[in-house]
Amino acid sequence: xxxxxxxxxxxxxxxxxxxxxxxxxxxxxxxxxxxxxxxxxxxxxxxxxxxxxxxxxxxxxxxxxxxxxxxxxxxxxxxxxxxxxxxxxxxxxxxxxxxxxxxxxxxxxxxxxxxxxxxxxxxxxxxxxxxxxxxxxxxxxxxxxxxxxxxxxxxxxxxxxxxxxxxxxxxxxxxxxxxxxxxxxxxxxxxxxxxxxxxxxxxxxxxxxxxxxxxxxxxxxxxxxxxxxxxxxxxxxxxxxxxxxxxxxxxxxxxxxxxxxxxxxxxxxxxxxxxxxxxxxxxxxxxxxxxxxxxxxxxxxxxxxxxxxxxxxxxxxxxxxxxxxx
Amino acid sequence: xxxxxxxxxxxxxxxxxxxxxxxxxxxxxxxxxxxxxxxxxxxxxxxxxxxxxxxxxxxxxxxxxxxxxxxxxxxxxxxxxxxxxxxxxxxxxxxxxxxxxxxxxxxxxxxxxxxxxxxxxxxxxxxxxxxxxxxxxxxxxxxxxxxxxxxxxxxxxxxxxxxxxxxxxxxxxxxxxxxxxxxxxxxxxxxxxxxxxxxxxxxxxxxxxxxxxxxxxxxxxxxxxxxxxxxxxxxxxxxxx
Numbered sequence: 001x002x003x004x005x006x007x008x009x010x011x012x013x014x015x016x017x018x019x020x021x022x023x024x025x026x027x028x029x030x031x032x033x034x035x036x037x038x039x040x041x042x043x044x045x046x047x048x049x050x051x052x053x054x055x056x057x058x059x060x061x062x063x064x065x066x067x068x069x070x071x072x073x074x075x076x077x078x079x080x081x082x083x084x085x086x087x088x089x090x091x092x093x094x095x096x097x098x099x100x101x102x103x104x105x106x107x108x109x110x111x112x113x114x115x116x117x118x119x120x121x122x123x124x125x126x127x128x129x130x131x132x133x134x135x136x137x138x139x140x141x142x143x144x145x146x147x148x149x150x151x152x153x154x155x156x157x158x159x160x161x162x163x164x165x166x167x168x169x170x171x172x173x174x175x176x177x178x179x180x181x182x183x184x185x186x187x188x189x190x191x192x193x194x195x196x197x198x199x200x201x202x203x204x205x206x207x208x209x210x211x212x213x214x215x216x217x218x219x220x221x222x223x224x225x226x227x228x229x230x231x232x233x234x235x236x237x238x239x240x241x242x243x244x245x246x247x248x249x250x251x252x253x254x255x256x257x258x259x260x261x262x263x264x265x266x267x268x269x270x271x272x273x274x275x276x277x278x279x280x281x282x283x284x285x286x287x288x289x290x291x292x293x294x295x296x297x298x299x300x301x302x303x304x305x306x307x308x309x310x311x312x313x314x315x316x317x318x319x320x321x322x323x324x325x326x
Numbered sequence: 327x328x329x330x331x332x333x334x335x336x337x338x339x340x341x342x343x344x345x346x347x348x349x350x351x352x353x354x355x356x357x358x359x360x361x362x363x364x365x366x367x368x369x370x371x372x373x374x375x376x377x378x379x380x381x382x383x384x385x386x387x388x389x390x391x392x393x394x395x396x397x398x399x400x401x402x403x404x405x406x407x408x409x410x411x412x413x414x415x416x417x418x419x420x421x422x423x424x425x426x427x428x429x430x431x432x433x434x435x436x437x438x439x440x441x442x443x444x445x446x447x448x449x450x451x452x453x454x455x456x457x458x459x460x461x462x463x464x465x466x467x468x469x470x471x472x473x474x475x476x477x478x479x480x481x482x483x484x485x486x487x488x489x490x491x492x493x494x495x496x497x498x499x500x501x502x503x504x505x506x507x508x509x510x511x512x513x514x515x516x517x518x519x520x521x522x523x524x525x526x527x528x529x530x531x532x533x534x535x536x537x538x539x540x541x542x543x544x545x546x547x548x549x550x551x552x553x554x555x556x557x558x559x560x561x562x563x564x565x566x567x
Contacts, residue, residue, distance in 0.1 A: 020563075020564075023563050023564065023566060024559075024563045026563075026566065027562060027563035027566055035555060035558040035559050035562060036555075036558075037469065037478075037551050037554040037555050037558060038469050038475050038477065038478050038554070039475075039476070039477040039478055039512075039513075039514040039515075040551075055474060057434075057476065059476075059514070059515065064514070066434060066474040066475055066476065067469075067472050067473070067474050067475075068469055068470075068472070068554050068555075068557070068558045069472075069558065070558075070562060082472040083472070083558055083561040083562060083565075084360070084470060084471070084472045084561060085471075085472030086359065086378065086471075086472065114377065114378040114379055114380065114438060114441040115380055115440065115441065116380055187565075188565065277564065278560075278561060278564035278565065279564060279565065279566070280565050280566060316566075320566050
């Protein structure tokens, strides 16, 4: 029933309708009407014994759903997987979040969960890359690492007594710059082995956070700071006296080529289209959508027009029927 | 004034036991966690749910359950005479409270400790029965947000005019001065979560009117379920799992 807020002309409407119907027919073959709404009773076989999982409760000896979703059965366990729900963190999830507060020894990070997450100063690598005790001086310099409103990438460490803890113990985690943050419904992102992607043809980095925050940015070379720092430090010392005049190297650092910037926008728009249509977001689908847009020469701003939506829906239906056949 | 004609028709041409046409739509507010639009005849209500999220006012935080808040407003253009009402007038405060309590009864708040759920309902077009329409819309929006609930609350009003029990009063019938019973039930659990009446009725008449309202609530429940199931299926096949 969730209708698209698009102005389609008659042919586009028909084409979209057809593509969506095809998707429907493809999926209904796979599972036999397992969707339930709130307070629907779930048929179960009591003789086998039964474990009630999330989204279920018991009423008058019946198992009743408490959320709208799909019934899943794993051996004795019966649970309902909610299709539209808030992000629920699991240990090891890679997430993208925004720093909202710098507190003593910790940052508070907004990660789309019902509570804010905590990133302790002690659970992240310092910029100098040396493993050592965090001193009071480090605590005073916390703002030089992350400030309020910085977008960061981290990993879920687990639940402690005071909430959800994050960690960033590798060079790939940390502050994200020069790119776009996109917010998609978290249920469209699936947990996979790889959440960091480098799209080489476009020179962009893609971080698909499990919490529905997606980062599209310029590719950053992950460097081993231990080696590079020695060089950098001497350069910085030289640069310090005239901070106002930007050295050519710094300029090079802060400058993103127009081509890269366009690619970032293109990928971002592709993700926007996919999330509006409610398709699962994976790196393959994103690259396919971007390739589709470049192959038919759609300008970046036209990607959000109704024609491209229809094309993406058609493409998706073709893609899914192909994978079905295999 | 005659509210039921000798032929047994009401002012808007309905039979006494007939409801107005209902229509519901899910996902009308893009930014909200869940949202719904609910129409009962000319009454049109929009509801948006945010959360569960961090509690804004730390002193209100509950350690064992979620905090449910509700805000009811009527758009200035919703009634015939355009009036600018102050935000916290007594009528809307009372209805906010009523909706909050009704919803709290069905949300499984113990599953979401130390968080807050905000429900915003706004009347876009008022033609009697705004209270029931708001509860139905809020119920749909909560289900859309994926918040665990014991049951869907549905609500419907009934009244008693010209010695006839009438289902789902419109504005003219509502302001006629007869009894107006607003009922909210949990259809699956068969429990009443809300019952309000603003006049006196004898016990026998009241039971008739209440029975009628229960029937109305159940009809609303059937429709709401259909809408939700359709929505769930859509989401499922779009994702293609």
